[in-house]
Structures are given as C-alpha cells and as structure tokens.
Amino acid sequence: MSQCHICHEQIRPFISFGHQPLANAFREKSDSREEYFYEMQVMFCESCKMVQLAKQPDEKKMFHEEYAFYSGTSKRMGDHFSSLAKEFKDNELNDLSDGLLEIGCNDGILLKNFVLEKYRHLGVEPSANVAYVAREKGVQVVESFFNLDTAQKIKKEHGTFKVLFSANVMNHIIYMDDVIEGMNLLLSDGGILVLEDPYLGDIIEKTAYDQFYDEHIYLYSLTSMAHLYGRHGFQLFDVQPQITHGGSMRYYFCREGDRAVHERVSSWMQKEEDLGLYNPTTYDKFRSRCEKSKIDFVNLLTKLKQEGHSIAGYAATAKSTTVTNYCGITSDLISVMYDSTPIKQGRVNPGTHIPVLSDQNFKKDRPDYTVLFAYNHSAEIFEKEAWYKESGGKWIVYVPEVKILS
Ligand code: DWN
Ligand code: SAH
Numbered sequence: 001m002s003q004c005h006i007c008h009e010q011i012r013p014f015i016s017f018g019h020q021p022l023a024n025a026f027r028e029k030s031d032s033r034e035e036y037f038y039e040m041q042v043m044f045c046e047s048c049k050m051v052q053l054a055k056q057p058d059e060k061k062m063f064h065e066e067y068a069f070y071s072g073t074s075k076r077m078g079d080h081f082s083s084l085a086k087e088f089k090d091n092e093l094n095d096l097s098d099g100l101l102e103i104g105c106n107d108g109i110l111l112k113n114f115v116l117e118k119y120r121h122l123g124v125e126p127s128a129n130v131a132y133v134a135r136e137k138g139v140q141v142v143e144s145f146f147n148l149d150t151a152q153k154i155k156k157e158h159g160t161f162k163v164l165f166s167a168n169v170m171n172h173i174i175y176m177d178d179v180i181e182g183m184n185l186l187l188s189d190g191g192i193l194v195l196e197d198p199y200l201g202d203i204i205e206k207t208a209y210d211q212f213y214d215e216h217i218y219l220y221s222l223t224s225m226a227h228l229y230g231r232h233g234f235q236l237f238d239v240q241p242q243i244t245h246g247g248s249m250r251y252y253f254c255r256e257g258d259r260a261v262h263e264r265v266s267s268w269m270q271k272e273e274d275l276g277l278y279n280p281t282t283y284d285k286f287r288s289r290c291e292k293s294k295i296d297f298v299n300l301l302t303k304l305k306q307e308g309h310s311i312a313g314y315a316a317t318a319k320s321t322t323v324t325n326y327c328g329i330t331s332d333l334i335s336v337m338y339d340s341t342p343i344k345q346g347r348v349n350p351g352t353h354i355p356v357l358s359d360q361n362f363k364k365d366r367p368d369y370t371v372l373f374a375y376n377h378s379a380e381i382f383e384k385e386a387w388y389k390e391s392g393g394k395w396i397v398y399v400p401e402v403k404i405l406s
Pocket of ligand 2: 059063064067069071103104105106109124125126127130144145146147166167168169172173
C-alpha cells in the first residue's frame, strides 16, 4: 500500500512499469557511474480521483543545469504558445503593467511573445540551461523551483500578477498544496490561473502509457483538478481541450465566485464519468491494454528484425524512455534514435542505452522502419520528413495501438 500524495488515503498501485531510469537522463556511452533506477508504479485514488505515481525521484535529480528538454524544439508548439499569448493580450492583459507569471517557462517559448511590447512578465524556471536560453530572448526569469517560499520572495520584489500560467509543469510537482498557496499569494484581485497538462481521458482512451515517467507525478482530469484547487478557494470556470502532447486540457481557474462557470465544465465532467475515469476497473483494463501493447510492440520489432530489416527511432522523447525500458528494447531491436536536441546527440538513451544521433543522420541512414516516438508531433515531423515515406520508408507507431502506418 502507498499513500495518495493529495488526500493521504491508503491506496494500492494498479500497474508497475518495472525499474525505470530518469526519463531525461541521457548519458555518455562511456559513463561508468551507476545509473539511477526506481520502481515506477501508478495508482488511482478513489477518494480524490487523482492518478499518480507512487513515488517520485528528488526534483533536483530531474531538473538542473543539464535538463534535456527544450520546448522550442517543436515549431508547432511555438505556434501553439504564440496563439495563447495573443489570447492573453486580447482578453486579459488590458494594460502592459497587469503582469503575467509563468511557472516552468523553460526556454521562453511563451514569454518571448511579451518581450517586444514590454508587457510586465516573469518566468520561474529551475533548470539553468533552459532558463539561460529564455534570458537570451529577453525574458525575465527567476531561476528557482516554484513553491510558497519562492512565491513570497517574488511578491516582495514584483508584486502580484493578473494572469498566472503554467503548461506541462503542474503535473511535475509533488507538493501541489504548497504551489497552489504560492499561486494564491501572487494572483491579483480578479485575475485568472490558466493551466495546461496532458489529459487523463486521452491517456486512458489511447493507452498512452508513455505519459507515465518520473517527471509526470500527476495525470489530471477535470475532477481531480477541480478538487485539488477547490481546496484553496479556486473555481474551475472553463476548459478547452488541446491537441498538443497527444491530447491535453487547458483549465481556467478564478477565485470562487469571480466568474460565471461555463457549461463546458459540467459536460466534460459527465464525459469523464461516462469514460469510467472514476472507476477502478477502468484502470485494470488499462493495465491489460498496456501489457498487450508491450507484447505487440516487441513481437513486431522482433519479426521485422528477423526478416533482416533495419529499425530506428525518431525523437528521443522522455516518453520513449518509459516504452523502451518497460518493453526491454535495446539497440538489438532499435539500433539508433534520431533527435534534433544537441544535448541528447552522441549520448545513449536512459536505461536501455540506444545511441542517440542528430536527426541530420536520418536521411543518410534511411532505415527500413522508424518508430515515431514523438507521435504527438506527427504532423510536423511527417511534413519535415516527407521524403521518407516517398522513398519507401515505413513509420511505426504504438499509440493508440502498435501498427505500421500505410
Ligand atoms: O512534460 C514534458 C513535455 C512537455 O516535454 C517534459 N516532462 C518533457 C518533454 O517530454 P517529451 O520529451 O516526451 O516531449 P516531446 O515534445 O514529445 O519530444 C520532444 C523531443 O522530440 C525532443 O527531444 C526533440 C525531438 N524532436 C525532433 O527530434 N524532431 C521533436 C520534433 C518536433 C522534431 O521535429
Ligand atoms: N512549459 C514548458 C516546459 C515543460 S517541461 C512547455 O510546456 O513546453 C517542464 C518544465 O518544468 C521544465 O522546464 C522544468 O525545469 C520545470 N519545473 C519542474 N519543476 C518545477 C517547479 N517546481 N517550478 C517551476 N518549474 C519547474
């Protein structure tokens, strides 16, 4: 038994993905230091409806000066955040001094849109390398983990903010009560809190088990979100589904009673009920689908390899670490992974040590089959690498099911 990190009920994990390394700990091939592993178990709390990892490694192990994920690697994600910046400018930030705070701003992919016109803004980012890139773009950054203590310091120096935003970060932090108290302190009267995270409904429907890895401690639904923020006086007043990261949800919160609640909130909660997100048997079925996915994936790769085909991976995502380690896939099955991030290139992937090469090598090598580990960026990658299919190369995906794309 373990304890729910939110409401402290005793709960039992419904699946174990075995021993997993840190999803973004790409290492030198010659590195002889012992690699960190932990058992990755996932559990569902019937009381507060939160799906969560049983344990999370220390945050300083995950987020530091060599953090391997740079948000700006996807052009379409850049477009996604530019259009959100426009929404904030058009609807919420009436005055340049109103203030926008972003928690986990990474390389400034969103906040760079506020620099030229001199909007008052601030990013909070603990990973020094990506924070540096944001600063290079003129973004103001506090290099720190966001928590109540950081919030108190920010309030003293910068005051409060009309909009608080965070994308793909609230699912990374175990001590959420502390974080929400910090946000409460920094939100101006009448202001809003906008959060965006991978959506549990999509993960369950698509058997996207690769959204579970060390950094992702919580996988949110409307219900678990509303419960968590409700405890601190916040009201979920609107939601907007997003296609990003394989299916995400944008949550709009205000202080209780500040704004009218859109009917989308209750209709999405009904959808969650219909999908069985509050029912433990849903998670037992999910476990069976994960086990089947693993067998199907390994069988397909083994068959192709036995037939003499070359197989590579495209994009050494954090998600791919869960898949390769859960399925036990080494360079015997996937000889190499191509990725556009310089810090990952020339290294090996965490745990199963598949070499990672620059995406520049993809065309030169022209593998027969390529597993698309960044299926969430499929539109962008298929456009960029259109030559691959035209030359007879075949893409493999494993979400929502293992298949060779025709
Ligand atoms: O939550 C998180 C999300 C936002 O980003 C973090 N914890 C970690 C990271 O997860 P991920 O690594 O699964 O993210 P992506 O965006 O699915 O993958 C990005 C990787 O794909 C990068 O290594 C770059 C690579 N890539 C590429 O090689 N060519 C990406 C694109 C778009 C490309 O064209
Ligand atoms: N918002 C970006 C980055 C998401 S990756 C995007 O959507 O693309 C997660 C980011 O959260 C990393 O940059 C990591 O350094 C940061 N992070 C992790 N813990 C944090 C904390 N306690 N406070 C602020 N940022 C944090």
